Amino acid sequence: MTTPMVRAEGVVKRFGSNEVLKGITLTVNRGDVMCLVGPSGSGKSTFLRCINHLEVVNAGRLYVDDTLVGYREKGDKLYELHPRDAAAQRRDIGMVFQRFNLFPHMTALENVIEAPTLVKKIPKADAIARGKELLDRVGLSDRMNHYPAHLSGGQQQRVAIARALAMDPKLMLFDEPTSALDPELVGEVLDVMKALATSGMTMIVVTHEMGFAREVGDSLVFMDEGVVVESGDPRTVLAKPTHERTKAFLSKVL
Amino acid sequence: MAQNSERRGSAGMPDSVAPDFVSIRAVKLRHPWRWIIGVVLLLLVALVIIDAAQREAFDWPSVGKYMFDRRVSLAALTTLELTVSAMVIGIVLGIVLAVMRLSPNPILKSIAWFYLWIFRGTPVYVQLVFWGLIAVIYNTIDIGIPFQQPWVSWETKAALSAFALAIIGLALNEAAYMAEIVRAGLLAVDAGQDEAARALGMTWFQSMRRVIIPQSMRVIIPPTGNEVISMLKTTSLVTAVPFTLDLYTRTRDIAAETFNPIPLLIVASVWYLFFTSILMIGQFFLEKRFARGVGELGRIKIPSSRFAGAAVVNPPGPDPDSGEKR
Ligand SMILES: Nc1ncnc2c1ncn2[C@@H]1O[C@H](COP(=O)(O)OP(=O)(O)O)[C@@H](O)[C@H]1O
Ligand SMILES: [Mg+2]
Numbered sequence: 001m002t003t004p005m006v007r008a009e010g011v012v013k014r015f016g017s018n019e020v021l022k023g024i025t026l027t028v029n030r031g032d033v034m035c036l037v038g039p040s041g042s043g044k045s046t047f048l049r050c051i052n053h054l055e056v057v058n059a060g061r062l063y064v065d066d067t068l069v070g071y072r073e074k075g076d077k078l079y080e081l082h083p084r085d086a087a088a089q090r091r092d093i094g095m096v097f098q099r100f101n102l103f104p105h106m107t108a109l110e111n112v113i114e115a116p117t118l119v120k121k122i123p124k125a126d127a128i129a130r131g132k133e134l135l136d137r138v139g140l141s142d143r144m145n146h147y148p149a150h151l152s153g154g155q156q157q158r159v160a161i162a163r164a165l166a167m168d169p170k171l172m173l174f175d176e177p178t179s180a181l182d183p184e185l186v187g188e189v190l191d192v193m194k195a196l197a198t199s200g201m202t203m204i205v206v207t208h209e210m211g212f213a214r215e216v217g218d219s220l221v222f223m224d225e226g227v228v229v230e231s232g233d234p235r236t237v238l239a240k241p242t243h244e245r246t247k248a249f250l251s252k253v254l
Numbered sequence: 255m256a257q258n259s260e261r262r263g264s265a266g267m268p269d270s271v272a273p274d275f276v277s278i279r280a281v282k283l284r285h286p287w288r289w290i291i292g293v294v295l296l297l298l299v300a301l302v303i304i305d306a307a308q309r310e311a312f313d314w315p316s317v318g319k320y321m322f323d324r325r326v327s328l329a330a331l332t333t334l335e336l337t338v339s340a341m342v343i344g345i346v347l348g349i350v351l352a353v354m355r356l357s358p359n360p361i362l363k364s365i366a367w368f369y370l371w372i373f374r375g376t377p378v379y380v381q382l383v384f385w386g387l388i389a390v391i392y393n394t395i396d397i398g399i400p401f402q403q404p405w406v407s408w409e410t411k412a413a414l415s416a417f418a419l420a421i422i423g424l425a426l427n428e429a430a431y432m433a434e435i436v437r438a439g440l441l442a443v444d445a446g447q448d449e450a451a452r453a454l455g456m457t458w459f460q461s462m463r464r465v466i467i468p469q470s471m472r473v474i475i476p477p478t479g480n481e482v483i484s485m486l487k488t489t490s491l492v493t494a495v496p497f498t499l500d501l502y503t504r505t506r507d508i509a510a511e512t513f514n515p516i517p518l519l520i521v522a523s524v525w526y527l528f529f530t531s532i533l534m535i536g537q538f539f540l541e542k543r544f545a546r547g548v549g550e551l552g553r554i555k556i557p558s559s560r561f562a563g564a565a566v567v568n569p570p571g572p573d574p575d576s577g578e579k580r
Contacts, residue, residue: 052453054449054452054453083457083458084457087452087455087456087457088455090452090453090454090455091454091455092455093453094453095450095453097446097449097450099446101444101446101447101449101450102450103447103450103451103465103469104469104547105468105469105544105546105547106547107547114454114464115454115455115456118456118460118464119454119455119456119460120455147546147547148547149547160450163454164453164454167454167455
């Protein structure tokens with residue numbers, strides 16, 4: 001029996017006195033796509049950032065690929081990781097942001113090869129070959145030498161996906177990847193994500209695209225005010241939500 | 255704008271034979287006053303130049319004689335050395351102070367803040383006088399355990415030349431200003447950039463070096479260029495240390511011997527202007543280099559519609575000369 005890719009056990013995250021995550025427990029199996037939905041401010045981004053150790057968890061345990069995130073466990077004691085080791089953990093987790101966050105001073109190809117050459121010390125020629133292959137995969141082989149400012153939002157987000165994939169991640173986190181896009185550009189990004197899901201990538205996707213959740217998601221988690229309100233098969237949850245809060249939210253986005 | 259008026263033009267003539275927009279052939283507006291003011295100013299400038307060329311006090315033959323006097327060119331070189339050394343130290347220390355101010359450690363933050371308070375709050379001339387008196391304040395420089403017999407000890411006067419003190423004085427003052435410039439540059443970079451870099455597994459240092467600093471350069475370089483130019487001129491204050499081999503102090507001392515200060519002031523000014531001009535050219539190319547991917551100065555690879563939209567940020571504006579030139 002294989003262990004899950006992500007295992008959260010009572011994850012709590014506070015900013016000062018503001019408890020944003022109030023004990024999140026969930027698992028994501030290998031190769032699965034989990035869609036995370038919920039109203040704005042419910043803590044979805046914070047949860048993704050915790051998985052990538054961009055935020056430090058205050059209580060509970062968070063495991064990615066059976067490794068505790070951000071800490072070393074020895075006996076019943078936890079030791080904070082050295083920043084270098086935390087950075088090493090992040091290499092294997094790809095993240096895609098709502099606002100793309102491409103490096104504006106680098107071309108599309110340079111964006112994609114930056115981390116592999118700098119962090120993984122892959123020879124430049126190999127990284128370029130792989131980068132071209134990835135940009136081709138997201139349909140941008142003709143835009144390799146363009147700077148982000150000269151690309152449409154949809155193209156930028158596809159470059160961002162290629163950039164994350166260049167590190168050969170075992171897990172991909174998407175934080176509202178299509179929310180900043182003009183409606184006619186949403187499809188091209190979702191298509192790339194669907195292809196990625198089909199290829200067997202484990203993905204956690206924060207999204208308001210319920211069509212995507214229904215079609216691609218293996219599970220759906222509805223979060224509100226820092227707690228998991230409801231979860232299950234996307235088709236079931238979307239068709240017959242059991243909680244009032246889920247119903248109220250879905251009636252707004254569907 | 256042009257499209258609008260054209261469209262309106264065609265709408266006004268619905269029965270026009272040509273279905274295309276009717277192009278406008280208006281009589282250009284004349285600007286006679288611009289011409290008059292321009293001519294008057296040119297005449298004034300010419301007068302000043304002719305007058306200066308003939309004026310005895312400027313003593314142009316002496317200017318020519320001293321321009322490449324060995325003492326003067328050596329002093330010019332010394333001024334350049336002072337500028338470069340003080341700026342290099344000032345920039346490095348400024349980066350350290352900027353990072354300290356941005357660090358979450360309250361002690362580091364306060365120390366940096368205190369440093370800026372002292373060095374920006376007092377005139378650099380006064381600071382230079384203080385540095386000149388350092389040997390009086392601290393007779394020896396000791397290395398060892400505090401309050402114990404030092405391991406090594408130097409006599410301050412012997413260890414630190416006036417030249418070294420001048421550089422230290424200028425550099426420590428400069429660091430305070432550079433710290434603010436660097437801090438503004440680092441803060442100008444979107445927080446999402448560091449987040450993306452970290453998410454890719456970069457360390458803080460890698461993210462700084464490859465992602466944050468290159469982008470902040472666009473904000474940092476123009477004011478730093480100004481600082482270099484300003485430093486070149488501030489070196490004339492090192493006479494307060496006292497250090498006397500810089501361009502201004504040297505020409506002043508020569509003038510004191512010859513009782514002829516004005517031509518030597520001109521000589522010094524020409525040298526300062528020469529250096530600042532070179533620095534401005536260097537600044538131009540640096541700015542161009544770091545504008546990659548963002549500004550009009552960057553390598554533009556495609557005239558995409560998106561870029562055409564971006565050009566609106568800098569509206570072309572009415573070209574004041576377009577009419578008159580023809
Ligand atoms: N760095 C931070 N400091 C303080 N509060 C934060 C920070 N990041 C997020 N929050 C707070 O956490 C809550 C959840 O935010 P977020 O995770 O972004 O929600 P979502 O992504 O579901 O919209 C919000 O109330 C927000 O104000
Ligand atoms: Mg969010």
